[in-house]
Amino acid sequence: MTSGREAQNAHLSVWGVCKNFGDFTALDDVSFNAAKGEMLCLLGPSGCGKTTALRIVAGLEFQDAGRVFINGDDVSMRPVSKRNIGIVFQSYALFPNLTAAQNVAYGLVSSGRGRARSRERANELLALVGLPGIGGKYPAQLSGGQQQRVALARAMALSPEILLLDEPLSALDAQVRIHLRSEIKKLQRELGVTTIMVTHDQEEGLTMADRILLMRDGKVIQDAPPDKLYDQPATPFAASFLGSMNFLPALDVGDPKRVGFGRVSLAVLKSAWKKGDPGTCQLAIRPEDVVIRAPGAQDVTYAGNVLEARVASLEFRGPLYRLTLRLVDGPDDCPPLIADVSARLAGRLDLSDGAAVQAIFPVELLHVYAGGL
Amino acid sequence: MPEIVLEEREGLLSRLSGALSELMAERWMKGAFIGLIGVYLTVLVALPLYGLLSKSLYDKTGAFIGLANFTRFFSEAALFSSLSHSFFVSMTATAFALPLGFAFAYCLTRTSVPGKKVFRAMAMAPLLAPTLMHGLVLIYLFGKKGLVTKGFFGAAQALFGVSGFDIGLYGATGIIIAEALYAFPPVFLILSVALSMTDARLYEAAEALGASKFRIFRTITLPGVKFGLVSAFFVSFISSFTDFGAPKVVGGSYNVLATDIYKHVIGQQNFSMGAAVSVILLIPTALAFLANHIIQRRQSAGVAAKAVPYSPGINPARDRLAFLFCAFISLLFLVYLGVGLYASLVDVWPYKLQLGFRHYDFNATGGGGYAAYFNSLRMAFYSAVAGCVMAFGAAYVLEKFKEFPRLRQFCSQLSLLPMALPGLVIGLAYIFFFNAPGFSIEAIGLYIPNPLNGLYGTMALLVLSNLIYFHTVSFLTAGTALKQLDNEFESVSESLSAPFTRLLTRVTAPVCLPAILEIGYYFFVRSMTTLSAVIFLYSADLPIAAVAVANMDDAGDTAPAIAMCMLIVVTNLVARLLYGFATSGLQKRTRAWTRR
Ligand SMILES: Nc1ncnc2c1ncn2[C@@H]1O[C@H](COP(=O)(O)OP(=O)(O)OP(=O)(O)O)[C@@H](O)[C@H]1O
Ligand SMILES: [Mg+2]
Numbered sequence: 001m002t003s004g005r006e007a008q009n010a011h012l013s014v015w016g017v018c019k020n021f022g023d024f025t026a027l028d029d030v031s032f033n034a035a036k037g038e039m040l041c042l043l044g045p046s047g048c049g050k051t052t053a054l055r056i057v058a059g060l061e062f063q064d065a066g067r068v069f070i071n072g073d074d075v076s077m078r079p080v081s082k083r084n085i086g087i088v089f090q091s092y093a094l095f096p097n098l099t100a101a102q103n104v105a106y107g108l109v110s111s112g113r114g115r116a117r118s119r120e121r122a123n124e125l126l127a128l129v130g131l132p133g134i135g136g137k138y139p140a141q142l143s144g145g146q147q148q149r150v151a152l153a154r155a156m157a158l159s160p161e162i163l164l165l166d167e168p169l170s171a172l173d174a175q176v177r178i179h180l181r182s183e184i185k186k187l188q189r190e191l192g193v194t195t196i197m198v199t200h201d202q203e204e205g206l207t208m209a210d211r212i213l214l215m216r217d218g219k220v221i222q223d224a225p226p227d228k229l230y231d232q233p234a235t236p237f238a239a240s241f242l243g244s245m246n247f248l249p250a251l252d253v254g255d256p257k258r259v260g261f262g263r264v265s266l267a268v269l270k271s272a273w274k275k276g277d278p279g280t281c282q283l284a285i286r287p288e289d290v291v292i293r294a295p296g297a298q299d300v301t302y303a304g305n306v307l308e309a310r311v312a313s314l315e316f317r318g319p320l321y322r323l324t325l326r327l328v329d330g331p332d333d334c335p336p337l338i339a340d341v342s343a344r345l346a347g348r349l350d351l352s353d354g355a356a357v358q359a360i361f362p363v364e365l366l367h368v369y370a371g372g373l
Numbered sequence: 374m375p376e377i378v379l380e381e382r383e384g385l386l387s388r389l390s391g392a393l394s395e396l397m398a399e400r401w402m403k404g405a406f407i408g409l410i411g412v413y414l415t416v417l418v419a420l421p422l423y424g425l426l427s428k429s430l431y432d433k434t435g436a437f438i439g440l441a442n443f444t445r446f447f448s449e450a451a452l453f454s455s456l457s458h459s460f461f462v463s464m465t466a467t468a469f470a471l472p473l474g475f476a477f478a479y480c481l482t483r484t485s486v487p488g489k490k491v492f493r494a495m496a497m498a499p500l501l502a503p504t505l506m507h508g509l510v511l512i513y514l515f516g517k518k519g520l521v522t523k524g525f526f527g528a529a530q531a532l533f534g535v536s537g538f539d540i541g542l543y544g545a546t547g548i549i550i551a552e553a554l555y556a557f558p559p560v561f562l563i564l565s566v567a568l569s570m571t572d573a574r575l576y577e578a579a580e581a582l583g584a585s586k587f588r589i590f591r592t593i594t595l596p597g598v599k600f601g602l603v604s605a606f607f608v609s610f611i612s613s614f615t616d617f618g619a620p621k622v623v624g625g626s627y628n629v630l631a632t633d634i635y636k637h638v639i640g641q642q643n644f645s646m647g648a649a650v651s652v653i654l655l656i657p658t659a660l661a662f663l664a665n666h667i668i669q670r671r672q673s674a675g676v677a678a679k680a681v682p683y684s685p686g687i688n689p690a691r692d693r694l695a696f697l698f699c700a701f702i703s704l705l706f707l708v709y710l711g712v713g714l715y716a717s718l719v720d721v722w723p724y725k726l727q728l729g730f731r732h733y734d735f736n737a738t739g740g741g742g743y744a745a746y747f748n749s750l751r752m753a754f755y756s757a758v759a760g761c762v763m764a765f766g767a768a769y770v771l772e773k774f775k776e777f778p779r780l781r782q783f784c785s786q787l788s789l790l791p792m793a794l795p796g797l798v799i800g801l802a803y804i805f806f807f808n809a810p811g812f813s814i815e816a817i818g819l820y821i822p823n824p825l826n827g828l829y830g831t832m833a834l835l836v837l838s839n840l841i842y843f844h845t846v847s848f849l850t851a852g853t854a855l856k857q858l859d860n861e862f863e864s865v866s867e868s869l870s871a872p873f874t875r876l877l878t879r880v881t882a883p884v885c886l887p888a889i890l891e892i893g894y895y896f897f898v899r900s901m902t903t904l905s906a907v908i909f910l911y912s913a914d915l916p917i918a919a920v921a922v923a924n925m926d927d928a929g930d931t932a933p934a935i936a937m938c939m940l941i942v943v944t945n946l947v948a949r950l951l952y953g954f955a956t957s958g959l960q961k962r963t964r965a966w967t968r969r
Contacts, residue, residue, distance in 0.1 A: 060864050079399060081870040093861035095880045097966050106879075107869025138966035158869060 010069070011036040011194045012057070012162055017066030019052055019218075026052045027063070028218040034162075034211075037192040039185070041209030043199060045241070049218040050198040054164050057196060059083045070161055083162075086155030086193075090167040092147050094139040094154075100126060101135030104154045111158060125153040129187065145176040152184070156191065163188070165197040169204060181208055202242050206230065214238050236276055236369050239284055246290070246338055249331050250283040252370055259283060259368055262331040267304045267363050276369025284367040287322065290339035291360040294349055305361040311351055312336055321346040325359055403776045403873070410767045411780055414787035416825070417841050421802035422794070428805050429648040442649035452633070456653060459629040462545055462620075463613035466552035470609045471602070473553075474560030477702055480695035482568040483594075485687050487696060495703035496561045498710060499554045501945040503902040503919045506938035507551035508622030509931060510709050513716040515542040518723050520712070526723055547623030552613035554709070559612065560605040567601025568594075573683040600668060607665040611658050615795030617905040618919070622926055630654040631905070634797050638804075638909065648805070651798045662793035710942065717936035732936040740924040740933075741916025746940055749918035752832060752907075753900035753944075756839040760847060760896035761889050763840055768851035769881065773863055773873075792845035796905030799842050804909050807834055830912040838910055839900045847892040854888035855881070886959055894952040898945050 010033035019027040026049045034040045042050040055061035057068055059080035067076040075083050094103050101122045108118035123135055129149040139147055148168060155163060168184065169177045185208050188195050199205050205212050206226045214222045214229060222234040233239035236247065251260030256270045261283060268283075276282055293299055295308070308328040315322045317340075325337040337359060341349075349357065432438045446452045477496060480486050499507070514520050524530050524537035540546060571594070579589045595602075617631040624632055630650060638647035718728040735742030767788055771781050791799070807829045811822040828834040858881060866876040882889070904919040911917045918937055925934035 058864070058868065060867075080864065080867045081399075083868075085868060087865060087868045089859075089861040089865065091859050091861060093859045093865045095862065097880060097883050097963070106866070107871060111870060140966055154865070154869070 010034060011038070011071060012196070013069040014053075014057065015067045015069070017053070017056055017063045017068070019049075019056060019061070019063050025218050027056070030066070030215075030218070030220055032213055032220065032223055034194050034196065036194055037189075039188055039195045039197065039208060039210045041197050041199060041205040041212045042215060043202060043205040043209075043212050043241075044215035044221075046200055048215045050200070050215060051166055052218075053215070054166055054196060054198050057162070058085055058087055058164055084158070084160050085162045085164055086158065086160035087164045088148070088151045088155045088166070088168050090170055092139075092151040092171075094147055094151055096139055099136050099138055100131070100142065100150045103139070103150055104135075104157055106154065107157045121157070122153075125157055126150070128156075129153045130183065143176075144172045145180055148172065148180060149183075152187070156193070161194065163193045163195040165195065167198055167200070170199070170201070177204075184208065206242070214241065216241075233367070234274055236282065236284070239367065239369075244287050244338065246283075246285050246287065246335075247369075248283040248285075248327075248335070248337070249333055250281045250368065252281045261329075262327070262334060263329045264307070266361060266366070268366050268368055269363060272366055273368045273370060276371050278371040281368065281370040283361075284369060285361055285365060287338040287340045289362060289365040290337065291362060292323065292339055292341045292345065292349065293358040293360060295356045295358055297358065299360070302360045302362055305363060305366070307359045307361070309337065309357050309359040311353055311355045311357060313353060314346070314351055316343075319343060321351065323351070323357075325357070327359065400776050403770075403774045404780075406770050407774060407777050407780050407784065410770050410784045411787075413763065413767075414784055414790075417837060418787055418790055418794075421799070421806035422790075424805040424809070425648050425651060425798065425802035428645055429652045431645045433643050433645055442646055443653070445646075446649060446653060451628075452650075455628040455630050455633045455650075458545070458627060459614055459631070459654075460657075462548045462552060462629060463610050465545075465549045466556060466613040467606060467609040469549070469553040470556035470560050471605060473702065474557055474605060474609075475564050475602070476698060477557075478561050478565035478568055480699050482565050483683070483685050484695040485685050485692050486699060487692070488699075492699045492703055495706055497558050498706040500558045500898065501902070501949070502710075502713070502938055502942050503904055503922060504551060504555050504616050504618030505622055505904060505919065505922045505926065506618075506713060506935065506942070507554050507709075508547060508619040509922075509926065509935045509938060510713045510716070511542055511547050511550055511623055512931065513712050513722070513935070515540045515547070523723055526726070543623055543625035544627035547625075548620050548627065548629065551619035551623060552616060555616060555619065556609035556612050559608050563605040563608060564598060564601050567598040567604075569683070571597040571683055576683060600671075603668050604665055607661045611661050614661075615654065615658055615797070615905070617797055617908070618923070621904075621923060631795070631797055634801065635908070638801065644801075644805070647801055651795075651801050654795055655793070655798050658795055659793040666789065713935055713939055713942070717932060717939045719932070722932065732932040733940070735933055735937070738925050738930045738933045739928055740921030740930075740937070741918075742921070745916035745921040746918045746937065748832070748915060749901055749941070750944065752835050752839065752917065753897045755832070755836045756843075756900040757893040757897040759836060760840050760843065761893045764844055764847035764892055764896075765851040765885070765889055767844075768848050768855055769877070772852055772855045773881070775863075788848045789845055791841050791843075794842070796842055796903060796907075797909070799838055800906050800909035803834065803838055830910075830915065832915060835907055835910055835915070835917070836900075838906045839896065839903065842903065842906045843896055843899045847895060850888055850892055850895075851885070854885045858884060887956060887963075890952060890955055890959070894948060897948050901941050901945055901948075 012034040014030060014032050017027055017030045018025070030049070030053055032040070042053055044050055052061060056063050059068075059075065059078055059082070063076070067074055069075065070083060070085075080087075094100075095106065098106065101119060104122035104125050105118040108121055109115065113121070123132070126132060126135055129152055131146055131149055131153070134142065134146065134150075139150070142150065148171075152168075165184075169180055172180065181204060197204075197208065209226055211223065211225050212229050213220055214224075216237055222229055222238045224232070224234075229238065230242055233242065233245070236245075239245040240247075248261065250266075253260045253265065256273065257267060258265045259268055259281065266283070291299075291302060293306075307330070309325040310328065312324045312326050314324070320340045320342050323339045323341060323346075325339055327334055327337055330337075339359060341351075349355075351357070429442055430437060430439055432441070446456075477492075481489050481492060486492070512519060515522055519537075519542070520526070522537045522539045522542075524535060529535050529537065575593050575597070576589065579593055584592070615631060617635065620627075620629045620632050621635070628636075630653060634647050634650045634654065637643045637650060715728075716722060717732055718730070719725075720727045720729055720731060741748070767784065771785050771788070774781065794802075807823070807825055809823050810826060811820055813820040828837070862876060862880060863873065866873065866880075902919060904923060907917050908920055908923065911920050918941055922934045922937045922941075925931075925937065
């Protein structure tokens with residue numbers, strides 16, 4: 001739990017927020033902080049409470065317990081109009097009967113600026129999001145990507161403390177989405193606005209966020225920068241939600257530096273041990289971390305953790321091949337091991353169904369999730 | 374460490390209370406609006422209805438008699454017959470209106486019949502006139518001195534050697550024809566919506582599988598509109614079951630519930646028996662409405678999100694057949710209006726056939742004449758304006774505000790109730806409620822003088838009765854339009870610190886303007902034509918056109934009565950034209966932002 005002092009230093013701070021809808025717990029003791037200018041991403045499967053968390057930060061929904069601070073002020077009970085935040089919704093919610101410029105100026109006019117100055121500022125904002133000269137068009141006359149940016153300009157019009165984006169790119173097609181990812185990120189950096197983005201697209205989270213809050217069933221599972229989240233997933237769920245991960249049944253032999261694995265034992269780092277599901281002990285390694293060598297080859301880089309394997313199938317994926325391997329010495333209930341090798345290496349090894357290979361688990365890339373911890 | 378916590382808590386507390394008051398201001402403001410809607414519906418729907426129900430348990434002298442009125446109704450054949458009569462005529466009228474309305478709607482949605490716009494407008498013609506006129510025109514056609522009965526003033530005799538033909542209009546026959554006519558437009562509307570919603574892909578699939586035309590009709594078309602058919606059935610049934618105008622004119626001695634209520638109240642001054650019969654009229658109506666509501670709710674859950682609209686190809690034989698049918702029905706309506714016009718112009722039917730505007734003078738007749746007409750015009754205009762505000766306002770508040778969910782739900786349910794209330798029931802309930810000098814609540818021995826007593830016999834009460842009588846349809850129209858707006862508009866506007874009124878005036882109302890116009894038009898036309906809601910509420914110094922028609926007909930002044938009907942029809946036609954101009958002007962303006 002975050003301490004009071006720390007919370008008041010962060011730009012945005014959420015403390016122990018709980019939210020129930022009837023009997024259903026949508027958020028269970030959610031806490032996080034965001035520093036000024038940071039981009040935080042709420043990531044998680046559908047229905048895990050991301051939108052609810054965002055709406056509570058916005059003041060569109062009120063928490064049953066817990067508090068929200070912006071700039072050290074307790075805004076827990078303030079409605080959205082008193083929180084100085086900008087929101088971009090998944091649907092963009094652009095007013096259909098107002099032009100792009102009128103949409104952007106909507107908040108400016110009611111904030112008491114003159115009409116002319118509002119219009120000027122609206123055009124500035126539209127230029128800022130890369131849409132100069134479209135001010136006179138109606139939303140229906142704009143492409144999805146343009147609409148998205150108009151919504152962004154409208155949200156930024158009052159220079160909000162916090163920008164909230166709910167699945168901002170999910171309504172766009174793949175090409176535009178990838179382009180807009182970097183655009184939004186660039187803009188966010190330039191403006192230095194503290195941003196919270198909700199997404200269930202892991203790639204979007206990994207590429208855009210400074211920090212990711214991984215959620216599941218209304219709880220925060222892990223709060224870490226994207227690379228750390230990918231390299232050091234705190235739970236099996238975190239490991240499998242981002243990228244792919246092999247989970248192999250292992251045996252806790254009481255030695256923090258070794259685990260039993262079928263007929264062999266493998267070396268692991270002491271720091272590789274993390275808490276897993278109760279009553280289990282699992283080795284975990286990402287497919288791209290498995291090293292594949294020709295049978296009998298001696299590799300000085302990888303001293304230990306060499307396993308005999310046979311290729312059960314291989315699948316061409318462009319730059320790489322995805323191999324499904326049977327581990328010869330693995331335990332009886334061992335699922336097939338998935339390993340990615342570059343297309344070049346696969347060609348050199350002359351891989352085909354049934355071929356024998358060595359699968360090496362580099363010790364620093366192995367994770368252990370044990371229920372007993 | 375402890376003192377830091379303490380200091381923090383104090384700071385928090387004061388800030389919290391400050392924030393709380395800000396939040397409350399907006400919340401209470403919205404709450405006040407929701408409360409206003411609640412009071413409006415409670416005072417104008419719930420309380421009068423309660424008054425009517427309790428009145429039915431008393432006798433003429435005001436003594437409590439329990440269910441005695443009802444036992445009397447069910448034991449006296451003369452009284453009870455009106456219930457079976459009402460059932461009989463409404464079921465029979467529905468049996469005509471439903472297939473005809475279905476065929477007409479089918480032609481306009483599933484064939485490429487030319488002139489769809491004209492036919493669509495023609496189908497609405499019966500709504501422009503009060504149902505009294507349906508009866509009057511029938512009298513001019515099939516009555517004792519009717520065109521058909523008398524063989525077209527002897528022309529048939531001269532040309533074909535046939536004398537007239539008497540269909541025995543007065544009684545069930547006349548009521549059934551008039552009610553079928555009256556029910557046709559709504560049946561057609563409901564079914565054309567249902568037919569145009571069916572998914573074209575189903576037909577493509579069926580054709581690809583080689584199903585015959587008849588099989589496709591039986592297995593796809595009919596099931597696809599079954600909810601529409603059920604809804605059309607109930608709407609047709611209710612409108613025939615509760616109508617007062619047509620049976621009053623052509624019913625003769627054939628008594629139905631609606632005319633019975635009138636006779637009990639106006640003829641015998643037996644208000645409590647009137648109330649009891651009202652309750653008997655109300656129960657089947659409310660049940661039909663409830664059944665329809667439940668079925669429709671189930672339907673909306675089953676509609677596919679992305680249906681491909683069906684577009685009929687060209688099929689000359691089918692389209693020609695469709696044209697003949699639509700032209701025939703339209704011709705019937707034209708003849709109907711034409712006979713009305715002709716009858717209003719003929720000097721002395723059927724003896725002196727010179728045309729003139731003598732009957733439009735109204736000087737020699739009772740009923741109020743032009744004063745009544747202008748009162749109706751004013752009433753319709755006020756109802757249109759106030760109806761827009763109240764029906765759209767209620768839908769807006771209940772749909773878009775998120776505060777006080779319980780109260781909003783209560784108001785939404787009350788908003789649906791008026792649809793189940795026949796006009797006579799509303800009128801009678803309003804007599805009891807607004808004419809009462811005060812209410813004594815015996816349980817706590819309290820007497821409250823009626824603050825609304827002053828409304829009795831005023832234009833305001835007439836308008837209010839129309840607002841409630843036509844509330845539900847308009848409320849649902851507004852609700853549908855509002856539901857099409859993104860729910861996040863409110864959130865966006867709030868996040869930009871704009872008050873909700875700004876969003877309402879700048880976005881919500883402009884986008885919903887077509888629906889608002891439709892509501893205004895609907896209120897105007899219905900208020901112009903309604904008889905049942907106002908017949909108990911008008912006063913001698915505040916005559917109303919539709920009531921004047923009824924009174925002139927009673928006095929035997931049939932020609933001036935139909936002349937007054939023609940004035941109403943022409944007024945409604947003008948309103949229709951204005952509405953058409955307004956919407957097409959609006960479309961031009963909105964095209965800019967709805968199309969690329
Ligand atoms: N107003 C509400 N009433 C009842 N339940 C709600 C309400 N809002 C959200 N929920 C429930 O709370 C849970 C979390 O909802 P939320 O919208 O926060 O999920 P999400 O993580 O944003 O999911 P998605 O990725 O599908 O948008 C869901 O199971 C949802 O059904
Ligand atoms: Mg969501």
